[in-house]
Amino acid sequence: MASAPSSSNLPYSHVRRHEDVPTPSAPPTKRCNIQSQPPESYEPNTWLQQQMEHEQQKKLAEEAEKQSSGTTNNDGEEEEVSGRPDVLSKPCGPHNRRFNFVMVRNITFAIPEGYDVDGTNIEYLGGGSFGNVIKTSAVCRDGMRRWVAIKKMREPFFDPHHARRIFREIKLLQLMRHDNIICALDIYTPDEENDFRDVYVVTEFAGRSLYRILKQQREYGRRVLTDEHIKFIIYQIIRALKYIHSANIIHRDLKPGNLALTDDSDLMILDFGLARSLEKKDTTLTQYVQTRWYRSPEVIYWKIDSYTNLADMWSVGCIAAELLTGDPLFPGDDGIASMPDTFSNKLITVNAQYQRITQLCGSPDEELLTKIENDNSSAMKAVIQSYKVFKRRNFREVFAAYNPSADFIDLIEKLLVLDPEKRITVEEAIQHPYLAEFSLPDDEPRADHIFDLDDSQARTRFEWRDAVWKEIMNYRRLDSSPLIPGEADR
Numbered sequence: 001m002a003s004a005p006s007s008s009n010l011p012y013s014h015v016r017r018h019e020d021v022p023t024p025s026a027p028p029t030k031r032c033n034i035q036s037q038p039p040e041s042y043e044p045n046t047w048l049q050q051q052m053e054h055e056q057q058k059k060l061a062e063e064a065e066k067q068s069s070g071t072t073n074n075d076g077e078e079e080e081v082s083g084r085p086d087v088l089s090k091p092c093g094p095h096n097r098r099f100n101f102v103m104v105r106n107i108t109f110a111i112p113e114g115y116d117v118d119g120t121n122i123e124y125l126g127g128g129s130f131g132n133v134i135k136t137s138a139v140c141r142d143g144m145r146r147w148v149a150i151k152k153m154r155e156p157f158f159d160p161h162h163a164r165r166i167f168r169e170i171k172l173l174q175l176m177r178h179d180n181i182i183c184a185l186d187i188y189t190p191d192e193e194n195d196f197r198d199v200y201v202v203t204e205f206a207g208r209s210l211y212r213i214l215k216q217q218r219e220y221g222r223r224v225l226t227d228e229h230i231k232f233i234i235y236q237i238i239r240a241l242k243y244i245h246s247a248n249i250i251h252r253d254l255k256p257g258n259l260a261l262t263d264d265s266d267l268m269i270l271d272f273g274l275a276r277s278l279e280k281k282d283t284t285l286t287q288y289v290q291t292r293w294y295r296s297p298e299v300i301y302w303k304i305d306s307y308t309n310l311a312d313m314w315s316v317g318c319i320a321a322e323l324l325t326g327d328p329l330f331p332g333d334d335g336i337a338s339m340p341d342t343f344s345n346k347l348i349t350v351n352a353q354y355q356r357i358t359q360l361c362g363s364p365d366e367e368l369l370t371k372i373e374n375d376n377s378s379a380m381k382a383v384i385q386s387y388k389v390f391k392r393r394n395f396r397e398v399f400a401a402y403n404p405s406a407d408f409i410d411l412i413e414k415l416l417v418l419d420p421e422k423r424i425t426v427e428e429a430i431q432h433p434y435l436a437e438f439s440l441p442d443d444e445p446r447a448d449h450i451f452d453l454d455d456s457q458a459r460t461r462f463e464w465r466d467a468v469w470k471e472i473m474n475y476r477r478l479d480s481s482p483l484i485p486g487e488a489d490r
């Protein structure tokens with residue numbers, strides 16, 4: 001494998017390192033006079049951290065003021081973290097581990113013995129439709145203490161569809177081995193087999209999500225991601241996709257919320273809940289799989305025969321443009337995404353987003369309309385033809401205010417192409433001149449085999465539950481996995 005380019009050429013490290021972390025029991029530093037503007041030289045997360053500490057300071061000051069004026073908070077608001085973290089359960093679950101039960105934002109997290117459960121060191125990272133995530137740290141088998149993210153799955157066996165999603169995510173988090181892709185460090189449950197309800201997946205804490213960084217940029221009206229950061233971020237996404245696509249997997253949910261950035265600008269792709277294998281014909285390959293704003297036109301509008309991993313490349317184009325401008329490229333009306341996925345609803349509801357896409361990328365040409373007709377129906381073609389027709393715009397003019405390089409424009413022009421068959425592939429994108437500064441072909445690995453997710457057969461939710469149980473039982477711990485007490489002596 002070629003060595004990483006010398007750090008003098010790079011503003012940050014090329015490949016992720018597993019950094020040691022300071023002992024988290026140290027009290028958080030209290031700072032005063034924190035600048036509201038980022039200093040000239042900074043890393044995005046350092047700046048973000050400062051803003052968050054600033055906000056925290058303000059909150060603490062407001063609370064202190066309330067208390068001194070006798071107006072204590074009696075409105076029933078819960079503390080962020082509560083519980084009795086020093087009380088360990090009896091050994092339980094499939095591996096007879098002991099757990100602390102800690103309440104974070106009204107959600108009880110079972111945290112295995114050996115992890116840091118001091119409330120002041122636990123941070124709530126966020127929650128989506130499938131789980132809630134907290135950050136803490138743990139001493140690992142290689143002797144290092146790492147920050148970790150613990151995801152408690154939300155009602156994992158609610159129905160077969162949901163259970164399969166959890167199964168897939170767990171499977172992929174074990175199969176993926178790449179610097180820019182999150183992998184599982186621990187998978188556990190405190191439950192016994194006959195009462196198996198909760199699933200926890202532990203991954204290395206990968207930094208702040210790009211969604212948060214971009215949101216803070218907007219809120220503070222200051223661009224923190226430089227052109228160099230943007231290029232390095234795009235390079236790392238494409239480097240990861242090269243690996244993912246070579247394993248015949250489509251991510252299907254690339255968006256800023258699923259990308260995390262460390263202080264060194266190392267990027268990790270998170271969350272493989274919607275990923276699927278390319279080979280399997282799968283009825284859940286619906287139009288509603290990707291987050292709407294980053295979804296490719298062939299996923300939203302026309303038939304999904306040509307829905308290959310090129311849909312991920314469209315998402316990269318949307319993310320790249322958002323990194324440049326700071327704003328989502330095609331913000332649609334998300335409220336309508338909850339409507340039933342019928343043909344007519346799709347046509348009614350997609351209008352706003354469709355218009356935004358075609359205003360920039362142009363309406364389908366005759367060649368694409370013919371493909372749409374062949375893959376779908378003449379009715380579908382007629383509906384698409386009934387929409388207002390736009391000509392593709394000159395990207396250089398559209399983005400001129402942001403001063404992008406000619407190479408950047410050339411890359412996004414090749415990513416944001418309506419016809420997936422004409423869109424740039426990941427193998428082509430990684431060789432694009434825009435990324436030449438970072439590209440090291442010998443250090444852009446492909447997967448060494450095609451991943452078999454073993455998820456295509458129809459199963460009941462109980463069968464999926466059994467399959468997840470087996471995954472927990474058979475999970476092979478890594479050197480970077482948290483140490484199970486007593487394990488070091490074995």
Ligand SMILES: Nc1ncnc2c1ncn2[C@@H]1O[C@H](COP(=O)(O)OP(=O)(O)OP(=O)(O)O)[C@@H](O)[C@H]1O
Pocket residue numbers: 125126127128129130131132133149151182203204205206207208209257258259260270271273
């Ligand atoms: N390893 C990690 N490091 C840093 N942040 C993380 C990590 N894992 C998850 N997060 C953050 O936790 C939050 C919620 O996680 P996640 O997106 O996995 O939940 P979800 O229910 O699957 O969400 P969605 O509905 O988008 O699929 C997100 O903001 C994400 O950035």
